[in-house]
Amino acid sequence: MNIVKLIFNRYERNTRLFPVLVIISPFYIAAYCLIEELRVLPNITAGLIFLVLALSFLTKVVRKIGKEKEKELIASWEGLPTTRHLRHRDTYFDSYTKARYHDFLSKNVPNLSMPTKEEEMEDPKKADEIYQSAVKWLITQTRDTNKYSLLFHENINYGGVRNFWALRPFAIPFNVLVLLSTSAYIYSRYELRLDNVPPLYWITIIYSIAITTVLIVVTKHVVHTTAMAYARTLLEVCDELNTNKSGGSK
Numbered sequence: 586m587n588i589v590k591l592i593f594n595r596y597e598r599n600t601r602l603f604p605v606l607v608i609i610s611p612f613y614i615a616a617y618c619l620i621e622e623l624r625v626l627p628n629i630t631a632g633l634i635f636l637v638l639a640l641s642f643l644t645k646v647v648r649k650i651g652k653e654k655e656k657e658l659i660a661s662w663e664g665l666p667t668t669r670h671l672r673h674r675d676t677y678f679d680s681y682t683k684a685r686y687h688d689f690l691s692k693n694v695p696n697l698s699m700p701t702k703e704e705e706m707e708d709p710k711k712a713d714e715i716y717q718s719a720v721k722w723l724i725t726q727t728r729d730t731n732k733y734s735l736l737f738h739e740n741i742n743y744g745g746v747r748n749f750w751a752l753r754p755f756a757i758p759f760n761v762l763v764l765l766s767t768s769a770y771i772y773s774r775y776e777l778r779l780d781n782v783p784p785l786y787w788i789t790i791i792y793s794i795a796i797t798t799v800l801i802v803v804t805k806h807v808v809h810t811t812a813m814a815y816a817r818t819l820l821e822v823c824d825e826l827n828t829n830k831s832g833g834s835k
Contacts, residue, residue, distance in 0.1 A: 588602075588637055588640055588644075590642050591640075591644055595741065596737075596740070596767070597644075599741045599744070599745045600648070600741060600744035600745045600748055601647050601648055601748065601754055602640065602644055602649075603646040603787075604647060604745060604748045604749040604752060605640060605644055605647055605746060605752075606635075606640065607749070607796060607799075608756040608759070608760070608796070608800070609636075609639065609643070609759075610762050610792075610796065611763045611789075611792055611793040611796050611797075612759075612782070613632070613636065614788070614789055614792055614793075615763055615766070615767045615789045615793065616787040617632075618786060618788060618789045619767065619770055619771075619785075619786065619789060627776045630699075646750065647748050647751075647752065650748070650751045650752065651744070651747050651748035651751040653751075654747070654750070654751035655747060655751075656749070658704070658805065658808060658809070658812075659823045661805065662805075662809060662812075663719075663814065664713060665816070666809075666812050666813045666815070666816035666817075667716075667717075667720045667815075667816040667820065668692055668713055668716045668717055668720065669816075670683075670816055670817070670820060671683070671686065671687070671716040671719065671720070671820070672705060672712070672713075672716065673700075673701075673702040673705050673706075674702075674705070674706075677813075677817075678820070685823070685824070685827075686820055686823045686824075687699040689823045689824075689826070689827045690719045690722075690823065691724070691825070693722075694718070694722045695722075696721050697715060697719060697722075698715075699715060699716075699719065700715055712754055715785050718800055720819070723819060723820070723822060723823070724819070726822070726826060727822055731733040733822065735818055736818045736819055736822065737820045739811070739814050739815040739819075740815055742811050742814070742815070743808075743811040743812050743814070746803060746807060746809075746811045747808050747809050747811070747812075749800075749803055750803050750804070750805070750807070750808045753800055753803070756798050756800050757797065757801065759799060760793060760796055760797045760800060764790070764793040764794065766798060767786075767789050767790060767793060767829070768790065771786050771790070791815050
């Protein structure tokens, strides 16, 4: 997928392009603010070309990194929330709501019967495979992003936060380096005469600190919260689909 398609595809733009752009933006802002020679048109053009090439490359690897890191998340969560919340032993949904979801999925997913509590206890792995299959079917029923706009929003939110978090091992050192380099450059020119430091230089420092802080704040817990929101919204579609089916059969 080229950079133009990334820009105009809402999902790809928010889950792949935006995280990368946020992470590398302090470097570009620092270069523009600190080096006056870069503010002339030829150098701005060259910088934009380099940015496009960098984004084209980085957005290709960000999803792969996100998916690889997701395996680590799934292990620590003991399964994706979409799977966990269908388990009898999970308490996120009340028993009546869960029973309603199980009943709908058993009746509507071809060649699939949701396990009983006893069957789940006897073979948890097989039960999870059934739940995962049911979730895959449910996803295929919700491809219409206009009709299921809230679900689409939650899916984008999860994908973007997951990828942003997955890049932290590279992004935090990179942005700390930008911050330290910027600070060292300013000190070499103005030492402790802070009143003489131009506003553009302060913008660079403040922006680098802000992005580094965001990277630190986006933890596994934040990713888990967005995953839970997506899972809840997806499973709640069972009621909507059931209502539509009941209404259509009258």
